[in-house]
Each structure stands twice: as structure tokens, then as C-alpha cells.
Amino acid sequence: MTQSLTDPPSGLTLPVWVAAAARAATQVLCGQTFENPQSLQIPGRDQALGVPVQSAAPLQEGEQALAISHCDPGPGLDLTRDLEIWVQARWRQSQTGCLETDWLEIVPGEGIGRKGREGDLCASDFARRLLEANLRDLVSPGQCLQLEVVFPRGRELAQRTSNAAFGVVDGLALIGTQAEVQSSASPDQLRASLDALQLIAGASDFCGSLTLVIGENGLDLAHQLGLADQQPLLKTGNWIGPLLVASAEAGVSNLLLLGYHGKLVKLAGGIFHTHHHLADGRLEVLAAIALQQGLGVDLIKELLGCASMESALQQLEKRDCAEADRVWQAIAQAVEVRSEAYLKRYGAWPMRVGAALFDRQRQLRWTGMTGHSLLAGCGLGIHLQGGEAGFDPSLR
Structure with missing residues (x-):
């Protein structure tokens, strides 16, 4: 049964x-x-x-x-709200006819994210x-349909996302793993994560170790x-903060935080709800x-003037790669120290918290000392290029 236009769906x-x-x-x-x-038709659903x-x-x-549609992501803060979407359809000519596997071609038009400048649709x-x-x-069998998807404001809006940090250029990526929006900042999203945590911790074969992955990129890595x-x-x-406490309460003994450096750096500053509309300070x-870590004041002023965390990282690496690694390992260590301090506000649990940060190429790059130990325990230890990270607990 479809919904009527007098009560249009939102939150999609x-x-x-x-x-x-x-389709139109x-x-x-x-x-x-x-x-x-x-x-x-929604895959996996009957209705x-x-x-x-x-x-x-x-x-x-x-x-x-x-055909033209307008995106309605539902309540909450979402930059795709009222995004105009154009889809142009045409039949694609083929001398040999289209095979069953290539009957549909999707062309990224203006404002659509690509995997690199000459890359495919993301x-x-x-x-x-x-x-x-x-x-x-x-x-029909033997026909080839070509769709060109255009987001007229996609290139502009993409500047307000972290798409470029993951190699997505020219516009917004066409991502999503389900029909309904699950806002990462909404209480419903927290409730779903807490329910999933209880299922994990309540399993008969749960051994006390858990990896908390931040976002789809963290899950993929x-x-x-x-x-x-x-x-x-x-x-x-x-x-992240409430899930740290809930994990400790559920009996997790070893918790690994795995996430993009531009997200987890907030925890190093004591920010445990990481949505960009609530707090930044990265x-x-x-x-x-x-x-x-001993960097000069002039360089630090340059970092503060950078447009993004990614450009700041590039600035550091351009000057001295080893020095940049040392700073980021210190940040990973700070994530661990601040996370343990956060837990102590709410109770005394023996849970160890480790941090592992990846870069824009989704390469695991930096860990704190506990994170390094937890990864090594899984047979996945990484080499800390700059040596052991140093972090002054007085920054708590």
C-alpha cells in the first residue's frame, strides 16, 4: 500500500x-x-x-x-533537505544488444560525487x-537504459561534508544502506546502538572485547x-560518550575505538558527542x-588558519612526516586518556579503552598505547612510525 501525497513520507x-x-x-x-x-519496491520488504x-x-x-524530486530527510539537521534531484533517462544504443548484467548505466552528472576526478559514481x-x-x-530484454543523475547544488553542499577526506570529489555521494534516515545525532540512533550493545554483551560466547566503529568508513575498514x-x-x-559508559556497564573489558582521525580528534578535546552542529574545536x-609536542608557535598559527583538519594534516606532513605522525599518535593517546577520564565521572569499571585512527585513504595510521596493545592481541598490531606517543595527563 502506497502513502498518499496528502501525507508524504519523510525521513527517507x-x-x-x-x-x-x-522511475518517473x-x-x-x-x-x-x-x-x-x-x-x-524496497529490497527486503514486502510492502x-x-x-x-x-x-x-x-x-x-x-x-x-x-524527472525531478526533492529530498526530505525528515526532522533533524541534514544538509540534503530540499535538495533538488534531476534524473534524465534515455535508451543507450548498442550494436550487440545489452546483456542481462549491463542493462542499466548510471552516469554521474553535475553535483554527483565521484571516486577521484575521473572516477566512477560514488x-x-x-x-x-x-x-x-x-x-x-x-x-525490455535487449534494451539498455542510461540514467544521468544531477544534484544542481551538490558541488556546493559537498564542501560542507567530509566527502573529500575519503576521496569523493565533485559532489555528494549517493550513499545510504536503508530507506529510512538514521540520524547519527538523534536519540533514536543512540537507542538502536544501546539495544545492539545489549545483544552483543548478552551473547553466550561474548568474551568481553568489543570494537566500536565510528560510521560506515570505520565499519568497512x-x-x-x-x-x-x-x-x-x-x-x-x-x-560516543553514552556508549562508552553503557559498554562498561554491560561488562566490556576491552573496548577499541576505531574511527576517522577528523572525528576522533574531538574526543582528545573532551567532546564526546561529535556531531558537527553541536561542537567542533578540532x-x-x-x-x-x-x-x-614542541612544535613552534608560527607553525601552530598556520594550523589554526587551515580550512579543515585534512589541510592541517597535509600542512604538517609537508613540513615533516615523522613530526606529523608524532602529533597524531599523541592525539590517539589523548583520546584514550580522555575516554578513561569520561568513564570515571560515572563509575569505576576496569574497562580498557584503546584508540585507532585512520586517514582519508582509510589506512590505519595511529594508535594510543592501549589501542596498539588491543590490536596486537588480535594479531593486527601496527608500527608506530614516530615511536611511542607522548601525552601529558595534565591536559585532562
Whole structure:
């Protein structure tokens, strides 16, 4: 049963709104009257979802079609709110005919994130499966459908994300692993993480070790490293402080925090809810620890003037790679010290907290001393290029 336009769905991820526009454009290309709302099939669900589309029309005497939708991510702070989405559909010519595996081609248009300047569309597996599930019935055997997706404001909005830190350029990535938005800053997201934690800790084979991964990139790296084979993984968003306490209460004895350096650096400054709308201070934390590590005042002023954490890291590495590693290892150590201090505010638990930070290439680069020990215990120890990190506990 689809939802009516008088009660349009909200809180849907970007791939859903793209899929609705894509199906509307393809319907028009096929000579049909496009449906509004679009009845979308969601992988893994029996019930279709009604998603409104702004408009759809044929172009070039019916050889192409264009549809437009507007993203509604629901309540909360989300930069994709009211994002206009254009999807242009056309039949792609092929002398040999399209095979079953290549009947759909998705072209990244203006404002769509790519994997590098000449790279492919940056889209999640869910986004691709969603498009395939909702377009296959409109494409006859032997036909090849080409979709060009455009976010007119995508390039501008991408400047306010960390996309570039992970090699995504030119616009917004078409990511999302489910239909509904799960805000990493919402209480519902925290509740879901706490429920997942209870399931993990309550399992009969739970041995007391847990890796708390920050975001999708952390989860992907944890699987690549083989951590999932060694101990349970729990993906979290921005509610790191409450999850630290809940983990200790649940009986976790060894907790590894695995995350992007631009996110975990906030913990080194005592910020345990890491959503950027609530608190930042990352460059200030970097500057304070750089000063403690003996960097000169002139360089620290340059770091404070950088536009982002990534540019600050590049500035440090350009000057002296070994020195940059030493600073970041000190930050990883500070994450551990501050996390243990945070726990002590709420109780006395024997849980050890380790930190492991990765860079924009999703390479594991820096750990605190406990993090290094926990990884080594999993057979995944890394070499600390700058030696043991030094952190002055007085910064607590």
C-alpha cells in the first residue's frame, strides 16, 4: 500500500528520492503517464513505499525524459533537505544488444560525487539495488537504459561534508544502506546502538572485547582488517560518550575505538558527542597537542588558519612526516586518556579503552598505547612510525 501525497513520507535517504525520480523519468521515456507518488519496491520488504515526485516530462521528441524530486530527510539537521534531484533517462544504443548484467548505466552528472576526478559514481550497494529493483520491469530484454543523475547544488553542499577526506570529489555521494534516515545525532540512533550493545554483551560466547566503529568508513575498514573475525563490531554515530559508559556497564573489558582521525580528534578535546552542529574545536585540539609536542608557535598559527583538519594534516606532513605522525599518535593517546577520564565521572569499571585512527585513504595510521596493545592481541598490531606517543595527563 502506497502513502498518499496528502501525507508524504519523510525521513527517507537520498537513494530513495533518486530512485523515485528515476522511475518517473523511465515511465515517461516508455510512453507511460508517470505515477505520483511513485510506488517503490524496497529490497527486503514486502510492502511498496509511496514517494512523491515533483514533475516529469519527455525531452527531444520523446527520445529522453527528465524527472525531478526533492529530498526530505525528515526532522533533524541534514544538509540534503530540499535538495533538488534531476534524473534524465534515455535508451543507450548498442550494436550487440545489452546483456542481462549491463542493462542499466548510471552516469554521474553535475553535483554527483565521484571516486577521484575521473572516477566512477560514488554510490552504495543499496542505492544500486534500489534502482535495479524499481527499473527492471520497465526495460525490455535487449534494451539498455542510461540514467544521468544531477544534484544542481551538490558541488556546493559537498564542501560542507567530509566527502573529500575519503576521496569523493565533485559532489555528494549517493550513499545510504536503508530507506529510512538514521540520524547519527538523534536519540533514536543512540537507542538502536544501546539495544545492539545489549545483544552483543548478552551473547553466550561474548568474551568481553568489543570494537566500536565510528560510521560506515570505520565499519568497512574493520572488516578489511579482519577485526570482525576476532571480536564483535558495533557501529555508532555521534553518541560516543553514552556508549562508552553503557559498554562498561554491560561488562566490556576491552573496548577499541576505531574511527576517522577528523572525528576522533574531538574526543582528545573532551567532546564526546561529535556531531558537527553541536561542537567542533578540532583545530584547537590539534594546536594544543602540537604545542605540547614542541612544535613552534608560527607553525601552530598556520594550523589554526587551515580550512579543515585534512589541510592541517597535509600542512604538517609537508613540513615533516615523522613530526606529523608524532602529533597524531599523541592525539590517539589523548583520546584514550580522555575516554578513561569520561568513564570515571560515572563509575569505576576496569574497562580498557584503546584508540585507532585512520586517514582519508582509510589506512590505519595511529594508535594510543592501549589501542596498539588491543590490536596486537588480535594479531593486527601496527608500527608506530614516530615511536611511542607522548601525552601529558595534565591536559585532562
